[in-house]
Amino acid sequence: MRKPIIAGNWKMHKTVAEGLAFMDAIKPEVSGTDVEVLVCAPFTLLPSLVEAAKGTNIKIGAQNMHYEDHGAFTGEVSADMLLDIGVTHVIIGHSERRQYFAETDETVNLKTRKALSKGLTPVVCCGESLEQREAGETKTVCKTQIVKAFENISLADASKVVVAYEPIWAIGTGKTSSSKDANDVIAYIREVLAALYSTEVSEEIRIQYGGSVKPANVEEIMNETDIDGALVGGASLEADSFVQLVNF
Template sequence: MRKPIIAGNWKMHKSIKEGVAFVEAIKPDVANTDVEVLICAPYTLLQNMVEAAKGSNIKIGAQNMHFEDKGAFTGEVTADMLLEIGVTHVIIGHSERRQYYGETDQTVNLKTKKALAKGLVPVVCVGETLEQREAGETKDVCKTQIVNAFEGIDAKDVPTIVVAYEPIWAIGTGKTASSQDANDVIAYIREVLKDLYTDAVSEEVRIQYGGSVKPANVEEIMNESDIDGALVGGASLLEADFVQLVNF
């Protein structure tokens, strides 16, 4: 049985003080949930939020990392830097990283391998643009991204990876793929993983949906057969909304 994972992606929001206050505020309200609770915050907040989350079931993740261990990469951070402050997860290949900062399928693969080697849980994002969706290319795009992201990754490491299916046209737009459409694509992604590995390995991988998930639609989304969680943007910034998402 796959344990659901509800993750907040705060993107470029909140101060250290606000991040710590958020963690402290939600602790009692998410303490008894059956899902994995994750907040991915900006780098500057991470250490303080890890400290605030100690003794709770809240895990803290980063939104990106480099695939090298050190070097002349201005503005980047390494897996070891994240581990040193207690971070457990890292988002890799988010569409905004692909669109604005030159993330490619190759760098997603390198980062995923590095995260696994260091003991971080990679949350690997895939998804199509509106143009690709309208052209009927959704499954082809997702298949290519999955195949490239998992290239050279050993079967024993695959269940550690969380996949996030995020149709780009639904991120921050208020538009959401229907729960059935999202489930169909996620079921297809699981089939791709079966082809790459085995049925058993594929069945262990948790696959989230992301794209304008909010308290009003999270229960419907989570009731689908192949959806194992949500990667949430805007609605994860409000304490009450995030608590509702976790306790769907």
């Protein structure tokens, strides 16, 4: 049985004080949940959030990392730096990283492999644009991204990866894929993973849906057979909203 995972992606939002206030508000409300709770915050907040999360069931993740251990990479952060402050997860290959910061399938693979080698849990994103969706290329795009993301990743490591299917056209737009359509794509991604590894491994990998998930639709989404969680942007910024997402 795959454990559901609800992750908030704060993107470029919140000061340290705002982040700590958020943590104080959610801690008592999510303490009894059977869901894995993850907050992915900007680098500046991570040490404070890790400290605030001690003794709770809340895990703290980063939104990006570099695939090298060290070097002349101004503005970047390594896996070891994240581990040093107690971070457990890292989002890799979000569509905004691909769109604005030249992230490629190759760098997604390098980062995923590095995260796994260091003991971080990678949340690997895939998803199609509106143009690709309208051209009927959704499954082709997702297959390409997944196959390349998992290249040279061992059978033993594959099940440690969390996949997030995020149709780009649904991120921050208020539009969302129907729960059935999202489940169909996620079931297909699971088929791709089964072909790469085995049915047993594909059934262990958790696959989230992301794209305008909010309290009003999270229950319907989570009732689908192949959807194991949600990677949530805007609706994760308010404590009350995030609590409702976790306690769907």
